[in-house]
Amino acid sequence: MEELSIIKDYKMKLDYTACHAGSENLVATLTVDRDLTDLLPYINATAEKAKYISKLNWIKFNFRGFPEKYKGKPWTVAIQGETVSIRSFVEKDTANKISEECIKYINDIILQREQIEPSYKEWKQPKAIDIFKYLPKSNCKKCGFSTCMAFAAKLALDEVSLADCSELVLDSENYIKISEML
Ligand code: SF4
Incomplete structure:
Protein backbone atom coordinates (compact mmCIF):
# COMPACT_ATOMS: atom_id res chain seq x y z
CA MET A 1 0.00 0.00 0.00
CA ILE A 116 2.34 1.77 17.36
CA GLU A 117 -0.49 3.66 19.05
CA PRO A 118 -0.36 7.13 17.41
CA SER A 119 -0.16 10.19 19.66
CA TYR A 120 -1.92 13.44 18.75
CA LYS A 121 -0.56 15.31 21.77
CA GLU A 122 0.23 18.88 20.73
CA TRP A 123 3.34 20.84 21.65
CA LYS A 124 2.72 24.23 23.19
CA GLN A 125 5.16 26.59 21.54
CA PRO A 126 7.03 28.76 24.10
CA LYS A 127 6.65 32.55 24.06
CA ALA A 128 9.74 34.56 23.18
CA ILE A 129 9.22 36.80 26.21
CA ASP A 130 9.29 33.80 28.56
CA ILE A 131 12.58 32.62 27.04
CA PHE A 132 14.02 36.14 27.16
CA LYS A 133 13.53 36.29 30.96
CA TYR A 134 16.23 33.65 31.41
CA LEU A 135 18.75 34.88 28.82
CA PRO A 136 21.77 36.96 29.99
CA LYS A 137 20.26 40.19 28.49
CA SER A 138 23.70 41.60 27.69
CA ASN A 139 22.95 42.03 23.95
CA CYS A 140 26.53 40.96 23.30
CA LYS A 141 25.69 39.83 19.70
CA LYS A 142 27.85 36.68 19.98
CA CYS A 143 24.90 34.57 18.81
CA GLY A 144 24.70 36.59 15.58
CA PHE A 145 21.62 38.59 16.67
CA SER A 146 21.70 42.20 17.77
CA THR A 147 19.64 41.63 20.91
CA CYS A 148 18.81 38.82 23.31
CA MET A 149 15.12 39.41 22.49
CA ALA A 150 15.75 38.79 18.78
CA PHE A 151 17.54 35.57 19.68
CA ALA A 152 14.64 34.55 21.99
CA ALA A 153 12.18 35.09 19.12
CA LYS A 154 14.19 32.77 16.85
CA LEU A 155 14.54 30.21 19.61
CA ALA A 156 10.77 30.18 20.15
CA LEU A 157 10.41 29.41 16.43
CA ASP A 158 12.99 26.64 16.76
CA GLU A 159 15.20 28.28 14.15
CA VAL A 160 18.33 28.42 16.33
CA SER A 161 19.85 26.33 19.09
CA LEU A 162 20.10 27.37 22.73
CA ALA A 163 23.79 26.45 22.54
CA ASP A 164 24.24 29.41 20.15
CA CYS A 165 24.10 31.70 23.18
CA SER A 166 27.68 31.27 24.37
CA GLU A 167 27.03 33.56 27.34
CA LEU A 168 24.53 31.21 28.93
CA VAL A 169 26.34 28.75 31.17
CA LEU A 170 25.63 25.16 30.17
CA ASP A 171 23.43 23.37 32.72
CA SER A 172 23.00 26.56 34.80
CA GLU A 173 19.59 27.16 36.36
CA ASN A 174 18.60 29.54 33.55
CA TYR A 175 19.84 27.15 30.87
CA ILE A 176 17.71 24.36 32.33
CA LYS A 177 14.64 26.64 32.60
CA ILE A 178 14.87 27.51 28.89
CA SER A 179 15.63 23.91 27.87
CA GLU A 180 12.47 22.77 29.60
CA MET A 181 10.41 25.18 27.48
CA LEU A 182 11.90 24.10 24.16
S1 SF4 B 1 24.80 35.49 22.77
FE1 SF4 B 1 23.27 35.32 24.39
S2 SF4 B 1 23.66 37.13 25.66
FE2 SF4 B 1 24.63 37.52 23.69
S3 SF4 B 1 23.05 38.60 22.46
FE3 SF4 B 1 22.89 36.43 22.00
S4 SF4 B 1 21.31 35.72 23.41
FE4 SF4 B 1 22.04 37.66 24.22
Whole structure:
Protein backbone atom coordinates (compact mmCIF):
# COMPACT_ATOMS: atom_id res chain seq x y z
CA MET A 1 0.00 0.00 0.00
CA GLU A 2 1.22 3.51 -0.81
CA GLU A 3 0.72 4.70 2.79
CA LEU A 4 3.22 2.16 4.05
CA SER A 5 5.83 2.91 1.43
CA ILE A 6 9.25 3.51 2.89
CA ILE A 7 11.66 6.26 1.88
CA LYS A 8 13.72 4.90 -0.97
CA ASP A 9 15.63 7.98 -1.95
CA TYR A 10 16.53 11.42 -0.66
CA LYS A 11 18.67 14.41 -1.57
CA MET A 12 20.81 16.12 1.05
CA LYS A 13 21.88 19.74 1.27
CA LEU A 14 24.34 21.01 3.87
CA ASP A 15 24.26 24.63 5.01
CA TYR A 16 25.85 26.63 7.76
CA THR A 17 23.38 27.66 10.44
CA ALA A 18 21.97 31.13 9.76
CA CYS A 19 23.29 32.71 12.94
CA HIS A 20 26.74 31.24 12.58
CA ALA A 21 27.53 31.86 8.93
CA GLY A 22 31.15 30.99 8.42
CA SER A 23 31.35 28.79 11.52
CA GLU A 24 31.57 25.02 11.57
CA ASN A 25 27.93 24.41 12.55
CA LEU A 26 26.10 22.63 9.75
CA VAL A 27 22.46 21.77 9.18
CA ALA A 28 21.50 18.88 6.90
CA THR A 29 18.28 19.33 4.92
CA LEU A 30 16.99 16.14 3.34
CA THR A 31 14.29 16.09 0.70
CA VAL A 32 12.75 12.63 0.67
CA ASP A 33 10.69 10.90 -2.03
CA ARG A 34 7.57 10.59 0.13
CA ASP A 35 5.35 12.97 2.09
CA LEU A 36 5.80 12.13 5.78
CA THR A 37 2.73 13.93 7.17
CA ASP A 38 0.77 10.72 7.86
CA LEU A 39 3.65 9.43 9.95
CA LEU A 40 3.95 12.33 12.39
CA PRO A 41 1.56 10.99 15.10
CA TYR A 42 3.56 7.74 15.12
CA ILE A 43 6.82 9.62 15.55
CA ASN A 44 5.11 11.72 18.23
CA ALA A 45 4.32 8.50 20.09
CA THR A 46 7.81 7.05 19.95
CA ALA A 47 10.56 9.65 19.51
CA GLU A 48 12.58 11.23 22.30
CA LYS A 49 11.31 14.71 23.28
CA ALA A 50 8.84 14.82 20.39
CA LYS A 51 7.11 18.17 19.77
CA TYR A 52 4.16 18.00 17.40
CA ILE A 53 2.06 20.81 15.93
CA SER A 54 -0.73 19.29 13.84
CA LYS A 55 -1.86 22.52 12.16
CA LEU A 56 1.65 22.97 10.76
CA ASN A 57 2.08 19.27 9.93
CA TRP A 58 5.37 19.62 11.80
CA ILE A 59 7.32 17.63 14.36
CA LYS A 60 10.67 18.00 16.07
CA PHE A 61 12.46 15.36 18.13
CA ASN A 62 15.83 14.22 19.44
CA PHE A 63 17.76 11.60 17.54
CA ARG A 64 20.83 9.85 18.91
CA GLY A 65 21.82 7.60 16.01
CA PHE A 66 22.45 3.88 16.10
CA PRO A 67 24.00 2.14 17.83
CA GLU A 68 24.99 3.99 20.98
CA LYS A 69 28.39 5.05 19.76
CA TYR A 70 27.41 8.71 19.59
CA LYS A 71 27.50 9.79 23.20
CA GLY A 72 26.38 13.13 24.57
CA LYS A 73 24.07 15.64 22.93
CA PRO A 74 21.44 14.28 20.54
CA TRP A 75 20.81 15.75 17.11
CA THR A 76 17.62 17.73 16.59
CA VAL A 77 15.40 16.52 13.76
CA ALA A 78 12.44 18.48 12.34
CA ILE A 79 10.05 17.02 9.76
CA GLN A 80 7.50 18.80 7.61
CA GLY A 81 6.06 17.31 4.42
CA GLU A 82 8.94 15.87 2.42
CA THR A 83 11.62 17.77 4.32
CA VAL A 84 13.73 16.40 7.16
CA SER A 85 16.21 18.81 8.72
CA ILE A 86 18.88 17.66 11.14
CA ARG A 87 21.23 19.84 13.17
CA SER A 88 23.92 20.53 14.04
CA PHE A 89 27.14 19.02 12.79
CA VAL A 90 30.78 19.96 12.81
CA GLU A 91 31.91 17.42 10.21
CA LYS A 92 30.32 16.60 6.86
CA ASP A 93 31.04 12.89 7.32
CA THR A 94 29.00 12.80 10.52
CA ALA A 95 26.17 14.66 8.78
CA ASN A 96 26.13 12.03 6.02
CA LYS A 97 26.17 9.14 8.46
CA ILE A 98 23.51 10.52 10.81
CA SER A 99 21.27 11.50 7.89
CA GLU A 100 21.43 7.93 6.63
CA GLU A 101 20.65 6.58 10.11
CA CYS A 102 17.78 9.01 10.57
CA ILE A 103 16.18 7.85 7.31
CA LYS A 104 16.57 4.28 8.53
CA TYR A 105 14.89 5.27 11.82
CA ILE A 106 11.94 6.85 9.97
CA ASN A 107 11.62 3.81 7.72
CA ASP A 108 11.53 1.53 10.78
CA ILE A 109 8.58 3.55 12.10
CA ILE A 110 6.82 3.29 8.73
CA LEU A 111 7.25 -0.48 8.78
CA GLN A 112 6.20 -0.84 12.43
CA ARG A 113 3.38 1.67 12.50
CA GLU A 114 0.62 -0.91 12.83
CA GLN A 115 2.10 -1.87 16.20
CA ILE A 116 2.34 1.77 17.36
CA GLU A 117 -0.49 3.66 19.05
CA PRO A 118 -0.36 7.13 17.41
CA SER A 119 -0.16 10.19 19.66
CA TYR A 120 -1.92 13.44 18.75
CA LYS A 121 -0.56 15.31 21.77
CA GLU A 122 0.23 18.88 20.73
CA TRP A 123 3.34 20.84 21.65
CA LYS A 124 2.72 24.23 23.19
CA GLN A 125 5.16 26.59 21.54
CA PRO A 126 7.03 28.76 24.10
CA LYS A 127 6.65 32.55 24.06
CA ALA A 128 9.74 34.56 23.18
CA ILE A 129 9.22 36.80 26.21
CA ASP A 130 9.29 33.80 28.56
CA ILE A 131 12.58 32.62 27.04
CA PHE A 132 14.02 36.14 27.16
CA LYS A 133 13.53 36.29 30.96
CA TYR A 134 16.23 33.65 31.41
CA LEU A 135 18.75 34.88 28.82
CA PRO A 136 21.77 36.96 29.99
CA LYS A 137 20.26 40.19 28.49
CA SER A 138 23.70 41.60 27.69
CA ASN A 139 22.95 42.03 23.95
CA CYS A 140 26.53 40.96 23.30
CA LYS A 141 25.69 39.83 19.70
CA LYS A 142 27.85 36.68 19.98
CA CYS A 143 24.90 34.57 18.81
CA GLY A 144 24.70 36.59 15.58
CA PHE A 145 21.62 38.59 16.67
CA SER A 146 21.70 42.20 17.77
CA THR A 147 19.64 41.63 20.91
CA CYS A 148 18.81 38.82 23.31
CA MET A 149 15.12 39.41 22.49
CA ALA A 150 15.75 38.79 18.78
CA PHE A 151 17.54 35.57 19.68
CA ALA A 152 14.64 34.55 21.99
CA ALA A 153 12.18 35.09 19.12
CA LYS A 154 14.19 32.77 16.85
CA LEU A 155 14.54 30.21 19.61
CA ALA A 156 10.77 30.18 20.15
CA LEU A 157 10.41 29.41 16.43
CA ASP A 158 12.99 26.64 16.76
CA GLU A 159 15.20 28.28 14.15
CA VAL A 160 18.33 28.42 16.33
CA SER A 161 19.85 26.33 19.09
CA LEU A 162 20.10 27.37 22.73
CA ALA A 163 23.79 26.45 22.54
CA ASP A 164 24.24 29.41 20.15
CA CYS A 165 24.10 31.70 23.18
CA SER A 166 27.68 31.27 24.37
CA GLU A 167 27.03 33.56 27.34
CA LEU A 168 24.53 31.21 28.93
CA VAL A 169 26.34 28.75 31.17
CA LEU A 170 25.63 25.16 30.17
CA ASP A 171 23.43 23.37 32.72
CA SER A 172 23.00 26.56 34.80
CA GLU A 173 19.59 27.16 36.36
CA ASN A 174 18.60 29.54 33.55
CA TYR A 175 19.84 27.15 30.87
CA ILE A 176 17.71 24.36 32.33
CA LYS A 177 14.64 26.64 32.60
CA ILE A 178 14.87 27.51 28.89
CA SER A 179 15.63 23.91 27.87
CA GLU A 180 12.47 22.77 29.60
CA MET A 181 10.41 25.18 27.48
CA LEU A 182 11.90 24.10 24.16
S1 SF4 B 1 24.80 35.49 22.77
FE1 SF4 B 1 23.27 35.32 24.39
S2 SF4 B 1 23.66 37.13 25.66
FE2 SF4 B 1 24.63 37.52 23.69
S3 SF4 B 1 23.05 38.60 22.46
FE3 SF4 B 1 22.89 36.43 22.00
S4 SF4 B 1 21.31 35.72 23.41
FE4 SF4 B 1 22.04 37.66 24.22
